[in-house]
Each structure stands twice: as C-alpha cells, then as structure tokens.
Amino acid sequence: MSAMFRITLPDGSVREVAPGTTPADVAAAIGPGLVKAALAARIDGQVRDLNRPFEGDTQLALVTARDEKDALELVRHDLAHVMAEAVQKLFPGTEITFGPATDDGFYYDFAPKERPFTEEDLPAIEAEMREIIARNEPFVREVWSRQQLIDRWTQQGERFKAEWAADLPEGEELTIYRQGDWLDMCRGPHMASTGKLDPQAFKLTRVSGAYWRGDQKNAMLSRIYGTGWLNKKQLDQHLFRLEEAAKRDHRKIGQEMDLFHLQSEAQGSVFWHPKGFVLWRQLEAYMRRRLDAADYAEVKTPQLMDARQWEQSGHWGKYRENMFVVPDEVPNIEDEGAVLSGEGDLMALKPMNCPAHVLIFKQGIKSYRDLPIRMAEFGCCHRNEPHGALHGIMRVRQFTQDDAHIFVREDQLVDEVRKFCELLDSVYKDLGFDSYAIKLALRPDKRFGSEEMWDWAEQSLRDAVAATGRDTVDYGWEELPGEGAFYAPKLEFHLTDAIGRTWQVGTIQTDTVLPERLDASYVGEDGNRHRPVMLHRAILGTFERFIGILIEHHAGRFPLWLAPVQAVVATIVSDADDYAAEVSDQLRRAGIRVETDLRNEKINYKVREHSLAKVPVLLVVGKREAEEGKVAVRRLGSQAQEIVPLATAIAALVDEARAPDM
Template sequence: MIKISFPDGAVREYAAGSSALDIAKSISEGLARKVLAASVNGEVWDLSRPINADASLKLLTWDNKEAQLTFWHSSAHLMAEAVESMFPGVKFWVGPPLESPKGFYYDMDLGDRKMTEEDLAALEKKMNELAKQNNAFVRKEMSKADAIQYFTEKGDEYKLDLLSNLNDGEITFYSQGNFTDLCRGPHIPATGAIKAIKLTSIAGAYWKGNEKNKQLTRVYGVTFPSQKEMDEHLAMLEEAKRRDHRKLGKELGIFTMDDDVGPGLPLWLPNGTIVIEELEKLAKETELAAGYKRVVTPHIAKESMYLTSGHLPYYADSMFPPMEMDGEKYYLKAMNCPHHHKIFDAEPKSYKDLPFRIAEYGTCYRYEQSGELFGLMRVRCLHMNDAHIYCNREQFADEFRAVNDMYLKYFKIFGIDKYVMRLSLHDPSKLGQKYVNEPVLWNETEAMVRQVLIESDIPFIEVQDEAAFYGPKIDVQIWSTIGREFTLATNQVDFNSGNKFKLAYTNQNNQPEVPLIIHRAPLGTHERFIGFLLEHYAGKFPLWLAPVQVKILPISDKFMDYAKTLLNDLKKADIRAEIDDRNEKIGKKIRDTELMKVPYMLVVGEKEMNENKVAVRKQGKGDAGTMDAAAFIAEAAAEIKERR
C-alpha cells in the first residue's frame, strides 16, 4: 500500500500502482469525469500513469492552469494528427501549449506545399471528427536507440535533433489514434474531452527561432471543453483586438517602428514621450519619498565587468555582439545591476550608510530573437524602472516589504485590481549548476521573503526552479481589465553579487561585511508597461497620463480668440491642451477628438464666450454640462495632481 497526501491535509492509503484516475474514481465518479491531469509531488502527470510510492497528489480540473496547458498540449497533438492526414509526409518540430495567447501551436515542415486559410476550416472539421473518436493518449517509454531508429526510418531530422539532447530514461512517445510523436507529456486521458476547436492563424517561424534556418509553417489554435467557453473566449479575443497596443499605438501617435532603425527598436513619438515623462515623474516622486538617490550609468561597458557579474558567458545569447576598441571588448548594457554595484563601491560605506538605495530609468539592450519580437512587449531596446537596495540582514524584511508596498500603491493608481506575486524558488538538486552553491543562504533568504509576503497579506504562489541564479525572486503577474495576464516586474534578492564585486561596508564592530542586495523594478520597462496600459485602458488614458488632456473646439472662427484665451489659461495651470482650429463642422471635430481618446473637450460658441464658460464633453460619456471656465480648470488641475 502507498500513502497519498491531498491538498486539504488528508492522507489515504491505496494499492501501489494505482493511477490518479483510480484515486479520483474512489472519491467520486463526477470528479473522475472532470479531472484532466494530476500533480504528483509537484510534477504534472497523465491520469493513467501508475503511482508506485508515497506521494502528494492534486487532481487538476479545467479551472487549474496546469490542466488547461495539458488540455492544449493534447490539442496540439490532435491537430498534428489532422495535419498528417491532409498533408502526408509532413514533419513536425515542436507543438507547445500557450498561456498567452491561450491555446497552442505546432511548427511543421510541409515541404514544397503551402497551407492556406481555407485549409484551416478543413483541419478544424477533421479535428472534430478525430476528437469524437475519443482515442486515448497512450504513453510509452523508449530507449534512445529505438527512438533514433524510429525517426531515422521516417527521415525526420527535426525529431532526431531533439533526441540528440536526450538520454536513456528521458524519452517517451505518445500515441493517439493514428498519430505518434516524441513527447514528454503529460496529456489528458482521451480526445473526447475536446469539444470546441478553433484554428486561429497561420504564420511562418524559423526553425529554432534562428533566421538562418529554414522557415517552418506555424499553425495556432485554441480548444475548450465546451462551446460556451469557446464563445466567451472568442468574444474576449475580439475585444483584445480592439485594444491591441500596436494598433492603438499607431492611431494615438504613441510609438512607431522603422526598418531603417531596426526591428525591436521603437521610436517614441511626441505623445508617447509625454506618457514616458509622466511615468518617470511618478517614479521619481515615489522613489524620492522612499529615500532613493538617482544615478545615471553608461549604455556600454567592458567585457571584464560582465565576466565578474557572471552574465558572460551564460547570458551572451541575449546580448548584442561585442565592439572592439583599443584592444578591449565592450558590450551594450543588457542590465543595470553591475553598473549600480560599481556605484556602491565608488565610495567607502559604513553601516550608517545602509540601506543604500539607488535608482535610474536605465536603458538596456537585449538581443531578442526576431521571431520573438512583439510590438512593445518584446523589444531589443528597453528603459527599465530599475533600482538596487544594499542593506544588512536586519534591514532586509523592512526593505523588501517597502518595495512590495510600492507595487500596491502603483496598482491602485493604475486601476490594477487583479494581481499575484510569484515567489520563485531554487531547486536544491541544481546547486552549483543553475544556482549559486550556497544552500544555507538559499534557505534563509527564501524563508525571509516568504515571511514578508505572509505578514503583508499579499496574494502569492510558490514556483520551484524559477529563481534567479543569485537568489529567490518575486515576479509580479497582473491582469488587464479584459483578463489578459502580463508579467509586469520583479523584486529579487541577491546574496551573490556582493561577493563577486567585493562589495563591503564597515559594520558596528569596525569589520567589513558584505551587503544583501535587492533588485527591484516596480514599473518594469516603459515598453512593456505602456503596452499594457494601452490595452488596459483601451487607449483611454486617465487625465493625468493622457498626452493631450483637453481639446478646445470652437464652433467657428469667430470664437478663436476666446479659444486662445482658454488655451493660455489651461497651459498656465500645466494642463496639456490644444485647439482644433480646422474649418470643420463641430460634429466632425467631436468625432475626431473622441477617436483620439482625449479626456475632455471644451466646446465654445457665442454663449460660452459671453459668459466666460465652457460646454464640457467627457471622453466616451458625452455632454457633461456647462461650467465656469475657471472652475473647470481648477477641477481638472486637481484631478491631474491627485492622479485620479
């Protein structure tokens, strides 16, 4: 018999070799029908896989993210089976599930053939036929030699390439119906659970993301256990399309991309630059009040500094190639941390100088693969709301808590209601390889971070094997108003860089001591955060953040002088305003201003001019009545100052 521990703390005994599905059936037939996969000792398994030793077990239903990813992974295999039936001889590369956008894709080599949009409808029909057959997903362990022989006979160079990085004991095949693939799984029990199918798009994708390799065909899709959930998802996609930051960024004059500048290198237009400046103003005010000192660091540095930090050679693939000057190699800055460590070390420090907090909106350059670039979300030039805090162990909890409090303040300002902190921990089995070999410090700092989160009553989840190489971290996940998830920023503990850079302060006993370092970036980067805000607000920025806050709409040229007087008064109050002086009817001026998402319109005619008033229209809400001009300006100025 084996002991199975459940999330509620219950422990029950089952026969060795029982599967998660057997256990689900022993609890309830209804539960067994709903469960899609199982978490066994923290690892997601097929429901049919036998459990032969004591284990902790969590049964995963559709409302669990890992179950959804398993469902979509299985759907990718179902799609591959349909593709194989329509395009004999097709070769497959990888077909992962996706969290965002929801669903899956599969990269494939169709040879000389091309897949069309018309093919997607036929593939959907075929997938529905195959799903209804309710074929089981069957797992089979394979030796490396047998796996190589199988794909050699098929002439499949893509799977042979994957096998080159695997060893005996790591190789499994999965089959359903007439399709078999190299796959580590897990999968749902059978295809019948897939009730609603939509193939969404066809794209090109270079093999391994390298533009020097062959371009493969990538097919995206999404599936659900019911048509109702599919309909809701498709409605959300339409709303997301309306809010796409790339579309809004162009329409509102926020940013542009240019081939002569290069991919992933956004140019910020005047309106976008205003948004950047307002965000920096907010950050500077907040950080000044929290005791940070501002610094500025160069955009390049010598190779030796990145060798000291450990970013070379391990991070080299994400850095631009070096430049050679005067016999030295220089790299574009991919991170601000090493520069800040040098600033800490520039002058002697004592315990009285701690905590030492320095901040900058540092410009960094990262060589994202061309296939991964996406609007402002994945770029090669980024401006990071970066800061580093150097403190001792007694100060750590208060400093880490203060950073989290800063996050919460920002969430309130930007109307972010749904968020979660991901506490990323190390894997003890990978010490000395993926992680710094300091087991005591790992356990100590992870416990410290966990305790701060618990005491602060902040929602968080723990994720194994996702820490930074130098310490545990928090990744902040936020959701926009339409439910799209974004990774905003990070709050990291670093107990390694102090030693690497020989940083020290003099403690109360007049002895040198290495500080703990906190890396934090509450507003992330301008690029990602503004991309998020464009979608979150659907381009309708709050008044304090809007590039143009007020548009004055004179009914005719007769009222232009009054409009100019209003403009002057608004500018004196530091309100960004413009006059629409076009020779157009007022209805068109209103419609055009609505499209530009300007928060307030002031319509002025003879009555308004004679009474020194303004007819106020609020973006998206229409007529807000007539007000005394001075009263409107005072109210708008207060709204801006308070960042409502």
C-alpha cells in the same frame, strides 16, 4: 502473492491496492462521479496518466477541471496531438515535428508535402479534429527503444522525427502516445481519451512559418496555432479578450494618438513623438516624486563599461550573447572599407545598471549606520534581443528601467522588502491597477552562491511578503521552482489589466553574490568589514513596456493627469476664434495641456477626430459661448455636454488633473 501498494489520498486515508492497479481504478472505487470527472492523476506531486499503473507506495491526488492550470495543460496537449492527426489525414505526406501546449493554447509544426498551409485550411482541420474527438480514441502510452523510434520514423518518411530520435541518448526510457493508429513521440501525460475534450472548446487561430529547431539555416515549416479550453464558455471569453486586445493594441493606439513610431533604421528602439514623450515625462515625474518621498537617492551611470567589469560581475559568462560589444579602439577611417581588427580591449553597452551602482557604493567608506542606501536610476540599457522576439514597445533593444538597488544589512532586509511591497502596491493603484499576483522565483540549476545563502535569501523574501499580509491566494501567491536569476531569488509582481491579461512587471531580488564578486563592503558595529545585501528592484520594469501596458489597459483613455493632451478647445464658427484662443490661454496658464482647433470643419467632424485621438475633454465654443463667457464641456465617450462658465470648467479640470500623489 505480490506485496500490496499503499495509496495515500489527500484526506489522509490509505487504500491498499494490488500491482497493476491504476489511478482510474481508485477513482472508480471511490465513486462513478469521480471517475467521470478525473482527467489525470497527481502521483507524488507529478501529473501522470490515469491509466498508468502505480509503481509503488504513492501519494495520490486526482486532477479534475477544478485544477484549472493542470487541466488546461492536459487539454491543450491533447488537442495538439488531435490536430496533428487531423492534418496528416487531410494532407497525406505531411511530416510532423513538435506540438507543445502554450499559455493559452497549442501549436504544431508541420512540413507539408506540396504547399505551406494557409488560414483557409483551418476550418477543414477543425472539422476533422471534431471527428477524432467524437471517436473517443484512448491515449495509450508505450515505451519504445531509441532504435525502434528511428526505424519507425524512417519507414514512415518522417525525416524530422527520425533526426530528433537519433539525437536522443541511448538507454533513456522513451515513450510514444497512440490514439487509434496515429502516434507521436511524447513524454505525456495525456487524458484518458480524445472524448474527454470538449469539441466546442477549441479554435485554430492562425498559420505562420517556423524554422526546424528554430534555426534559420534549417527547413521552413508551417506552424498552426490553436487555442483550447475546458468548455465553450471559456473559449468565448478568450475570443472576446482577443478581439478586445486587438482594439487595444498599443501599436494601433500609439499611431492614432501620435505617441511614437518604430522603423528599421533603429531596430528595437522607439522614436518618441512629442505627445508620447509628454506621457513619458508625466510618468517619470510621478515616479521621481514617489522615490524622493521614499528616501531614494537618484544617480546616473555610464552607458559603456569595460568588458572586464562585466566579467568580474559574472554577467559576461552568463549574458554575453545578449550584450552589444564595442571594441575599444578607433579604425583607420582613411582606409576605404577599413574594419576593426578586434585586437583592442572590449567595451559593452550596459544591459543592466547593477554593477555600476555597486561601483558608486564603493566610493568612500560606508558604515553600518549609513544603511540602508537606496540608489535609484532611470537607466537606459541595451540588450541584443533576437529580431523575432521584438514586439512594438513591449519588447525592445533599447529601454529605460525604473531601476534601483538598495544596500542593506541582513537584519534590515525583511523590513526593507516590506516597504518596497507597500510602495509598489500604492504605485500600481495610482496607475489604475487594482489586481496583481505575487510569485517567488526560486533557485535555478545554474547559479552562484552556497545552498545556505539561497536558503536564507528565499526565506527572507517569504518572510517579507508575510509581513505585508500578501502571501495569500487573494494575491495569487505562488512559488516558481528554478525560475530565479543566477545570482538571486526574486519576487515577481504580475499585474492584471482591464481585460484579464497578466503582465509581469515589478521585481525585487535578494542578492549576496554581486557584492561578493565586486568586493562591496561596509564597516560593521564591531569595526570589521561586512558584505551588504543588495536588493535589485523595479516597480514599472521598463518605461517602454509599462507605457505599452498602460496604453492597452486604458485603451488610450488615460486618466486626465497622464493624458498627453488634456483638453482641446474647438470652435463651431470662426466668429469664436478669438474667444477660443483666450480660453486656451487661460487653461494653459492654469497648467492644463491644451490644443486649439480653429479649422473650418463641422463640429461633428472635430468631435470624431479628437475622440479617435483619445482627448479626454473637448471644450466647444461658438458665438453664444463667446458672448456669455462659457464653454460647452464634452467628455470622451459621452454624447452629452454641459455648458458652464469658463472659470468653473478651469477649476474642475485643474482639480481633476492633479497627479494622485499631489
């Protein structure tokens, strides 16, 4: 008789099972309700199929809908396969490529036989998907050889799959998943059958073009996107968020409020209009006051630095493809069509500020008594992002960071990170964000530094967050293996906005690599040279992206202190023009950003127009208000108005317009 396998359950109990037993069998033995609820199994920490037999002694946990992250990934992966089968049935001759799960859904790339797919095709595909779900086809895992895969795809006329299979290494265990007669190469895992999917909890959303393997030299494919959830309620909530997000799109609101624009003459850079730059300046002034109060020293460093500096820091080898490089020579402009020879030294526009801050730190001798040194810069940086990755002002090529680097002794690190976390918490609340998650990104596979250094750096960040009391589920505390920078682990701060979306903005990284590579040191209490620890930190991340997030979070309805135009004085009749000018003048002298609307238009038209521009306060004046020295105050989004003396209105606006730190 074969040796039994010991299966340890989450409560610590142990079951002995025979070889060939599956997690589904264990679930059934525990109870019929559990086997119905189980979607997959977590085997020694890895999610696997319920029907895949145990291979030895195992720690087993069953994945149900309560394990939402794992459950959603399973659902979306299954839906991608179901969609691909539906497409190939409806459009014979279509070739398949890949179909991964995404953060809120799934997509699949296809090579149609006759024409690219359009959004008019989506309802029929959805209907066919529901039929496949209703058939409750089991997902069956099979192990194939590389040659079997190549032969299968070649015989089926699947050129792209055959090409991919030919690139796979010899001897590697290769798997396919079958649902009925349809199959695809896949590592899994999947749920037990298509019937585990809720047929009302998915929707195909759009179609776009995509190059095979992401290379524009290759064939253009049709990519179909979908969103998938555990139940219809979740889907409806997601579709509502999408609808709301479209209304809040920073590009749309930015145009309505005349804040900025983008154009091809400066790909990936923002043209800030006067009102947009008022918003920028208010945010910058607020951040500068907070940094001054927290004992940061502000600096300014060069845009262009010698490539050898980037090579020494390690960025040249790790980040070169994202840097804008400039030959350090002047072409002969008198020669028509002259080009740079490329024989001179190379310079690069800085993609980050950290090496320059180390160079400032190295000016003069630093003592252990000088630390911590907090060095801040609103530094303009450039990164050569791909054209397809650019998105409004959320992802650009030229950006300004609210950057800072803190040089500390090892014994100061935990307390300094704690202070940063508390500053960040206060800033986010001032800017209208009450909810955020903290995640610890751990060492990547390719990295600088010793294992001991990484152990210490990661634990220091854990200890610092613990010191703030924020290493809890309430703060979304999570550790992310392999997602740290090549030189340091980092804490990431993920904001939740008004419609439930998350945005990763703030970071702090514990770095001992860069001070070593750039030879930064201080004189310790023992009289010897020591390396400082360098904390890379940002609260907003970049001004461009954070302003985009602010626009969408507030839907353009900024708190009064941030609003580019805080009030408009609008006349009902021309007889009130002189009084309107006087009201505007008094508001301006009181520090309120105000405009005057004297146009010969009906007041309802003016109200609608200034509401679209998201002006927080409209002060309406007519002949009666002029005679009595009053104003009719209308708030954005309200039909009501309050008639008050001008002095009362000004005092209330001045009080409300104070920044939260003043």
